[in-house]
Amino acid sequence: MIKLNRAGQVAGWLLVFILMTGYCQHYFAYNYFYAEQFYLFRFDSDYAWQTLSQPGGVVIYLAAFLTQFFFYSYAGAVLSALLFTMIAWQMSRYWKRIAPNILAPLFYFLPSVALLWIQTDFNYHWEGTLALWISLLMLDVCLAVRKNLFRWVITGVWAIFGYYFVGPYGLLTVAGVVMADLFTRQTSQKWWALCLLLLAGIVPLTLYYKDIVLEWRFLLTSDAYYHSRLNPPAMLAYAGWACLLNLTAACLLSRKTFSAGRWGRICLPVAQIVLLAWLMHSGSLRYNSVKNYEAKTLDYYCRTGQWQEVLDFPGLRSDRNMMHACYQNLALSHLDQLGDRLFDYKQCGPQGLVLPSNRSVNASTLLSDIYYQMGNVALAQEMAFEGMIASERAVNPRLLLRLIQTNLIYGYDNVAEKYIRLLEQTLAYADKASRYRQFLGHPEKMKADPELGGRYACVQHLSGLTNETQLIPNLEQIIHSNTSWRPAFQYYGVMCLLSKDMKAIRDFIEHTKGMPGMKPMPRLFQEAVIQVHEGEEEVWADYGVTPQVAQRFKAYRQAVLSARRSGQMYGLQGSYGNTYWYYYMFRR
Structure with missing residues (x-):
């Protein structure tokens, strides 16, 4: 078997970490940006107490602390790769301790690979990965104690208190110690290790019979690390517990010795690594859903105001996907090109401007952005509330910022200040929240602000209640x-x-006609003027139609007549496919 000195081992694991950082950044970067939105770590004693006092609260608190750094580029990939490497390293130590004659890199890395797949599911809680790593770390600590009594005392204490710290994965430490004792110890005292399993059941039984946790699956399985209202795929949900099979395999092979020739000692590990790489990559492509990843990518571009990146996104399916079309058209609006370049891009009809609400987080957040851009502050606020309610923890920094903005516009400074205080306790959003504090008690500053003041003017003269079915009348009021x-x-x-x-x-x-918001008149609206007043060329200029657009219409009309005579209408799309005239005549 191949043996490496300590320096070689350190270099090998460092290489694994570097390679995994690059891999995670390339394939999963937007998963990390997305996950960050659903934790809101706050540097606040009340938040700390509420989190740490619940079962598994320590690892939940730690996961929230680490996830806040996903806001920054590469941080998610670095932390994910670090956990991947540390878990694989812990598994290798277990194998070398229990079955030193077996070189099995495939078994070392399989739990880490499974967790890599799990992390692509937006219903997964990152505390599951941390809980597994901490449990394996404690397993290593326990096995390092050679005296049976001391080892069992340490494991027994962990069986009781560790469960409350990390949740169900805390039981993995106990199971690993028991199996290691039963399979590898030669003394008759080893059977006393089974008593540890009884200790491990104390906390789950107490939580269940005290009605603190109402279902056994959240006490004993990986379901505890998922959104409690959803059922994850079984293969992924129980991947962490597959470590038990891994540990069992090490115990069963602990007394085996395999002899291999010189080439065998080299080829067998290499073959395992190649198989592992293939499994990791094929599984990542399977479980990292293309559609979900595209949605996370577009969500990130929208959240960070990268509007041109939205339009250039290669996976944009705006002719078949209403959400994609809404992202695309929102980007055009922010670039002040919606009325000029709408038909330069594929469309799926009016619902590609405002998709129907389904009360999901993604749809509500996107609708809040669309309504806020329109100047419909009331619906922007309503959608922000819906998105907050749909979020598992009922917190979302992006939507909290929207609630600050809308409450400042309506003059509800006390409500806005409450949300400002929450975000000022965070790392990534404190500066953004503090910017809005200057407007508290100073409506004149708010009205002079380009972002808030313009939207304040949009709602200053509105009357009546609003809802999604009143969108057109609302826009008419906003315009006036x-x-x-x-x-x-x-x-x-x-x-x-x-x-x-x-x-x-x-x-x-x-x-x-003549309103400042229509000057200069967007090209497509000029084309609509011609469509309405086709036989009144003398009034075109009064509505803002430029000579260039007028001349293009005359060329289009001539091209249509020629195409009808030749029967080759399809030739018009290349030259006039981005005009309203072509859309009106030939597109559904």
Whole structure:
């Protein structure tokens, strides 16, 4: 068998860590950005007490502390790779301690690989990975004690208190010690180790019969590390407990010796590593759902204001996916191109502007962003509340910022200050929250702010209640309340264009004629003016139609006549596919 000195081993594990950091960053970076949004670690004594006082609270607190760093680029990949490497290292130590004659890198890394797959599931709690690592670390500590009595005392204390620290994975330490004693110890006293299993049942039984935890599966299985209202795939949910099979295999092989020739000692480990790499990569592609990863990527671009990256995203399916279309059109609005370049991109109809609400976190958050961009502050706030309620822990820093913004606009400074205080206790959002503190008690500063002041003007003259079914009337009121707010004009006009409702288009053009928000008039709206007033060329310029757009329409009309005579209408798309005239005539 191959033996490496200590320096060689350190270099090998360092190489594993570096390779895994690159791999995680390349394939899973946006999973980490997404996961960060659903923890809200706060440097606050009340938060610490509430978290640490619950079963498994220590590891939950530690997971939240580490996850806050996922806000920063590469931090998620580094921490994930570090845990991957540490768990594999702990497993290798167990094997070398129990079965020193067996070189089995495949077994060392399998638990880490399974956890890598699990972390792609957005319903998974990161505390599960930390709990497994801490449990394996304690297993190593316990096995390092050679005297039976001391080892059992340490394990017994962990069996009682460790469960409360890390949850069900704490039982893994006890099971590992018991198996190691039964399979590898030669003394008759080894059977006393079974008493540790009885100790390990004290805390779960107490929690169950005191009605603190109501289901056994959350006491004894990996389900405790998942969203409690969802059922994870069985293969992934119990991957952590597969460590027991791994530990059992080490115990069964502890007294075996395998002889292999010189090439065998080299080829067998290499073959295991190749098989492991194939399993890791194929499993990552299978469990890291392409659709979910695309949604997480677009969510990150939207959250960080990378609007051009949204438009350039290669996986954008805006003609078949309403959410993708909404991200795309929101990006166009932020770039002030919605009324000019709408048909440069694939569309799926009016619902590609505002998707129906399904009360999920992703949909509610996206809708809040869309309504906030429109200037519809009431619906932006409502969707932010819905997103908060749908979040498992009922906290989300992005939505808390939205609640700060909307409450400041409405003048509810006390409510806004409550949310500001929460975010000021965080690492990544304290500066953003503190920026809004300057507006508390100073409405004149809020009204002068480009972000908040413009939206305040949008709602200043609104009247009546609002809901999602009143979107068009709301936009009409917003346009008249703030005649300079271009996003409202563009969303309203584009809704009319996509619906092909000529009456609505005509009314929109007439009502908004001459308003500042329509200057300069977006190209597609100019094309709609021509569509409405096709036979009245003398009035085109009064509505803001430029000579270039007028000339292009004449060329388009001639091209249509020529195409009808030749029967080759498909040739129009290349030159005029991004015009409203083409959309009105040929697209559904």
